[in-house]
Amino acid sequence: MTPTLHGAPLSPFVRKVRFVLEHKQQPYESKMVVPYATPEEYKALNPLRRVPALTIGDDITLADSAVICHFLDDYFPEAPTLPDTPYLSARCKWLEKYADYELAPHTTFSIFFQNIVAPLSGKTPDHERIKAAINEKLPPHFDYLEGELKNAFFLGDKPCLADFAICSQLISMAHGGEYIDAERWPNLADWYTRMTAMPFIAAMIDQEKAAITKLQGQQ
Ligand SMILES: N[C@@H](CCC(=O)N[C@@H](CS)C(=O)NCC(=O)O)C(=O)O
Known part of the structure; x- marks a missing residue:
């Protein structure tokens, strides 16, 4: 079904x-x-x-x-997104949780909400909150993730749920007009380029950008 x-x-x-x-x-x-x-x-x-x-x-x-x-x-066990060993599966869930609970408050609920959602709701963006997310809150998280990226993807040579969760948060940040500084976090920036070049991710980003532009045009 x-x-x-x-x-x-x-x-x-x-x-x-x-x-x-x-x-x-x-x-x-x-x-x-x-x-x-x-x-x-x-x-x-x-x-x-x-x-x-x-x-x-x-x-x-x-x-x-x-x-x-x-x-x-x-x-739907085809094309698993969780690694098949207990330890790597748990690591994957840890990084997913990290994205959902540690990145999201800044990438989504600060940068995306203030730069995109607030203006769409007729509110003035809280620029101090955006600045704090970019300059204070996110850098320690990016330092951590930079160090975790020892392979092409977070847990080896193919993407897992952790990659999808982290990438999704960084896409929200990019919709909000903020990007990973490639000089400071080169591994993370390269990984983000690799993830967002995956055809289904690239297609989704294009659709989402079009949706945002349309919503902004209705203002
Ligand atoms: N931990 C939840 C978070 C879901 C979440 O916060 N969704 C937001 C949209 S991005 C929402 O529905 N917020 C409405 C609310 O909190 O009332 C999950 O992973 O599904």
């Missing part, structure tokens, strides 16, 4: 799940659910009313991007 992904494509957590589905070449349907404006009935899918949620038929309902991605790896 075809899974349905509920959420908005500009959410980095929705994007991460889309990366996993695309990597697996798993067909899926998308249902637009706008964060912070979820309909009442969405509570049945996620009582916290956050996106994404995933449903398959009437029997499977899941919330939280990490839970959904781990489930997808078990349910």
Whole structure:
């Protein structure tokens, strides 16, 4: 049965799940659910009313991007996104969690929200918050990730869920007009170029940029 992904494509957590589905070449349907404006009935899918949620038929309902991605790896085992040894699988989940909880507050909830979402909602961007994210909050995280990149991808020679989670956060940052400084973090910048050159990621970025431009044009 075809899974349905509920959420908005500009959410980095929705994007991460889309990366996993695309990597697996798993067909899926998308249902637009706008964060912070979820309909009442969405509570049945996620009582916290956050996106994404995933449903398959009437029997499977899941919330939280990490839970959904781990489930997808078990349910559709082709083209796994979690390494097959307990230790590397746990390392992968650690880096995914790092992206979701340590990068997201700055890449998404500061830079993307203030530079893109705030103006779209008629609000003035909080430039101090953006500056703090770029100059103080993110550099220690980028130092850490730079040191973790010992191969082409975070856990070896092919991308895993950690790569998708981190890349998704950095795409939000790029939509917000901020990029990794290649002189300071060369491994991370090279890796980001490699990730965003993957055809399904490049195509998604183009679609998202077009969506942002359209939203801005409606202002
Ligand atoms: N840990 C959650 C985070 C999801 C999340 O924060 N989604 C945001 C959109 S980017 C949201 O729906 N926010 C609405 C809210 O918090 O009410 C996940 O990985 O799914």
